[in-house]
Amino acid sequence: xxxxxxxxxxxxxxxxxxxxxxxxxxxxxxxxxxxxxxxxxxxxxxxxxxxxxxxxxxxxxxxxxxxxxxxxxxxxxxxxxxxxxxxxxxxxxxxxxxxxxxxxxxxxxxxxxxxxxxxxxxxxxxxxxxxxxxxxxxxxxxxxxxxxxxxxxxxxxxxxxxxxxxxxxxxxxxxxxxxxxxxxxxxxxxxxxxxxxxxxxxxxxxxxxxxxxxxxxxxxxxxxxxxxxxxxxxxxxxxxxxxxxxxxxxxxxxxxxxxxxxxxxxxxxxxxxxxxxxxxxxxxxxxxxxxxxxxxxxxxxxxxxxxxxxxxxxxxxxxxxxxxxxxxxxxxxxxxxxxxxxxxxxxxxxxxxxxxxxxxxxxxxxxxxxxxxxxxxxxxxxxxxxxxxxxxxxx
Amino acid sequence: xxxxxxxxxxxxxxxxxxxxxxxxxxxxxxxxxxxxxxxxxxxxxxxxxxxxxxxxxxxxxxxxxxxxxxxxxxxxxxxxxxxxxxxxxxxxxxxxxxxxxxxxxxxxxxxxxxxxxxxxxxxxxxxxxxxxxxxxxxxxxxxxxxxxxxxxxxxxxxxxxxxxxxxxxxxxxxxxxxxxxxxxxxxxxxxxxxxxxxxxxxxxxxxxxxxxxxxxxxxxxxxxxxxxxxxxxxxxxxxxxxxxxxxxxxxxxxxxxxxxxxxxxxxxxxxxxxxxxxxxxxxxxxxxxxxxxxxxxxxxxxxxxxxx
Numbered sequence: 001x002x003x004x005x006x007x008x009x010x011x012x013x014x015x016x017x018x019x020x021x022x023x024x025x026x027x028x029x030x031x032x033x034x035x036x037x038x039x040x041x042x043x044x045x046x047x048x049x050x051x052x053x054x055x056x057x058x059x060x061x062x063x064x065x066x067x068x069x070x071x072x073x074x075x076x077x078x079x080x081x082x083x084x085x086x087x088x089x090x091x092x093x094x095x096x097x098x099x100x101x102x103x104x105x106x107x108x109x110x111x112x113x114x115x116x117x118x119x120x121x122x123x124x125x126x127x128x129x130x131x132x133x134x135x136x137x138x139x140x141x142x143x144x145x146x147x148x149x150x151x152x153x154x155x156x157x158x159x160x161x162x163x164x165x166x167x168x169x170x171x172x173x174x175x176x177x178x179x180x181x182x183x184x185x186x187x188x189x190x191x192x193x194x195x196x197x198x199x200x201x202x203x204x205x206x207x208x209x210x211x212x213x214x215x216x217x218x219x220x221x222x223x224x225x226x227x228x229x230x231x232x233x234x235x236x237x238x239x240x241x242x243x244x245x246x247x248x249x250x251x252x253x254x255x256x257x258x259x260x261x262x263x264x265x266x267x268x269x270x271x272x273x274x275x276x277x278x279x280x281x282x283x284x285x286x287x288x289x290x291x292x293x294x295x296x297x298x299x300x301x302x303x304x305x306x307x308x309x310x311x312x313x314x315x316x317x318x319x320x321x322x323x324x325x326x327x328x329x330x331x332x333x334x335x336x337x338x339x340x341x342x343x344x345x346x347x348x349x350x351x352x353x354x355x356x357x358x359x360x361x362x363x364x365x366x367x368x369x370x371x372x373x374x375x376x377x378x379x380x381x382x383x384x385x386x387x388x389x390x391x392x393x394x395x
Numbered sequence: 396x397x398x399x400x401x402x403x404x405x406x407x408x409x410x411x412x413x414x415x416x417x418x419x420x421x422x423x424x425x426x427x428x429x430x431x432x433x434x435x436x437x438x439x440x441x442x443x444x445x446x447x448x449x450x451x452x453x454x455x456x457x458x459x460x461x462x463x464x465x466x467x468x469x470x471x472x473x474x475x476x477x478x479x480x481x482x483x484x485x486x487x488x489x490x491x492x493x494x495x496x497x498x499x500x501x502x503x504x505x506x507x508x509x510x511x512x513x514x515x516x517x518x519x520x521x522x523x524x525x526x527x528x529x530x531x532x533x534x535x536x537x538x539x540x541x542x543x544x545x546x547x548x549x550x551x552x553x554x555x556x557x558x559x560x561x562x563x564x565x566x567x568x569x570x571x572x573x574x575x576x577x578x579x580x581x582x583x584x585x586x587x588x589x590x591x592x593x594x595x596x597x598x599x600x601x602x603x604x605x606x607x608x609x610x611x612x613x614x615x616x617x618x619x620x621x622x623x624x625x626x627x628x629x630x631x632x633x634x635x636x637x638x639x640x641x642x643x644x645x646x647x648x649x650x651x652x653x654x655x656x657x658x659x660x661x662x663x664x665x666x667x668x669x670x671x672x673x674x675x676x677x678x679x680x681x682x683x684x685x686x687x688x689x690x691x692x693x694x695x696x697x698x699x700x701x702x703x
Contacts (some may be wrong), residue, residue, distance in 0.1 A: 327520030
């Protein structure tokens with residue numbers, strides 16, 4: 001396997017990248033689609049097959065550009081450690097128009113209509129160094145508003161309200177735009193129950209739309225003080241992770257604005273931003289399922305059919321110590337990445353980050369398991385992961 | 396070698412979690428420090444049971460090395476200027492090796508300031524240092540370059556109140572010839588091992604957070620490889636761990652040779668790995684371009700040892 005991300009750029013990708021076929025049966029968690037990746041034994045029964053029974057619509061993943069990604073780099077985007085808002089606006093326009101081959105107005109029409117309620121899923125973890133930047137969000141909002149989306153139809157969201165605030169996503173900073181956390185978490189751990197003893201955010205989650213993992217319960221999960229502590233952070237603690245009602249009932253489209261960083265030997269970018277950000281009770285999933293959750297959550301129709309665009313904010317990057325910030329490993333990358341296909345996008349970014357880790361002398365564990373979830377998505381028809389089938393355009 | 400083994404033995408059998416003592420608030424600078432810094436809130440204290448609530452997605456490695464308590468205190472300048480804020484994080488680990496293990500995991504390429512005595516690295520956003528069984532991080536949230544000197548003063552204040560530095564000679568087990576000294580890492584379980592290589596699921600080396608392995612990268616006259624050495628408390632423990640690796644070797648590693656004392660495999664990059672067990676020691680070589688011969692381990696033993 002070639003691990004040079006530049007190699008992708010040098011190749012001529014003339015192969016037809018059509019809609020991937022959905023594997024109807026015999027789906028196994030963590031099964032990669034090709035080459036030397038091997039089959040992992042199924043470990044946990046989930047409700048992935050229920051997701052796959054729902055017919056796709058015209059907006060379903062991988063969207064109109066499977067296997068296509070655009071990287072826009074501009075040295076002026078980060079100068080003296082400050083973001084250049086004007087340059088970032090230009091980069092967003094270049095990225096979107098290059099991805100779609102259409103004008104900004106036509107691109108808007110490709111993904112949205114003016115009545116859409118559009119959620120901007122940001123990553124607020126690691127401010128001010130390695131979260132989704134406010135400048136990128138500004139640029140995306142400007143595009144949407146310029147094409148007729150009312151400000152009140154745009155909602156910046158994440159799972160945790162306090163993290164949004166910490167990262168500067170406030171009503172004061174974004175007047176007229178909705179700001180919503182799926183849940184409250186009281187960091188002190190004392191004030192998260194209502195007068196009836198329920199979590200104050202319990203009604204923010206949709207009991208009818210869930211990701212199920214048999215036998216994996218949020219009780220006595222290692223690293224959590226006790227079940228109370230777990231409930232504070234996760235609202236529920238059974239075998240079900242409920243999607244936020246914001247996602248299931250309010251939003252009609254989603255733009256995924258991830259940050260550019262690692263998590264261990266893998267990355268915490270497009271797939272993890274939504275895969276662990278759109279639902280509750282996820283602490284239980286890390287150990288037994290980790291990345292495959294990202295794939296299976298994206299297969300849920302509420303994500304698969306609403307997520308229309310992914311922009312990964314790589315103005316700054318972090319190649320080690322993620323997903324929270326670790327300043328020792330943050331560097332100016334000065335790039336934004338665009339795709340409708342989050343899995344192709346993550347494959348590009350994963351390979352780039354591996355190259356960066358090597359360049360910086362970090363010991364790199366390149367075991368294929370860290371990208372198995374991308375090949376699993378390819379097998380499910382959600383995206384393209386095979387490097388030879390991905391077309392990266394650099395601007 | 397006897398000395399080295401004695402040092403290693405000192406770490407065996409240590410209780411994994413000691414009873415938490417009082418919070419480390421006495422180590423923190425008071426209000427008015429450097430004339431202008433004031434505590435922004437009450438200090439927060441986290442133990443092994445709630446660390447996950449503070450470190451989003453990263454607590455496991457602290458617990459694996461052996462973690463007792465984290466004390467967090469934020470400071471703001473008075474009068475308040477812009478968004479400047481310092482946050483001191485004092486990690487009290489189980490022992491000096493645990494503190495060193497965390498520091499080595501997080502320090503990256505060290506950029507020391509000549510005026511700071513402890514082993515550390517500094518940039519505009521963070522000062523990281525270790526002393527004895529403490530690992531300390533001073534965060535400068537806005538990366539304000541003008542506050543670099545103040546960050547160092549915060550670090551000095553805390554360092555002066557910590558126990559004297561302990562000598563850690565664990566790295567001496569690694570042969571010195573060709574060793575990239577910046578690559579030395581300690582390993583007490585799957586999370587630290589995973590950062591280097593995947594031999595299999597879970598605690599494949601059966602370190603159980605008690606046995607400390609040491610690893611390093613080598614470039615010996617153009618021959619590049621990584622080395623992990625593990626000294627177990629007993630021969631039986633070493634043999635048991637070796638059998639565990641043999642039995643549960645990662646599915647991406649293909650066995651080339653398998654005996655009661657040696658396992659040779661080829662990995663997903665067509666590089667070779669070899670695991671030898673002898674007496675209480677596992678010797679693991681990784682990323683070898685050529686299939687190893689029987690003499691490699693003996694060669695390693697003949698090399699001069701090194702100190703960290």
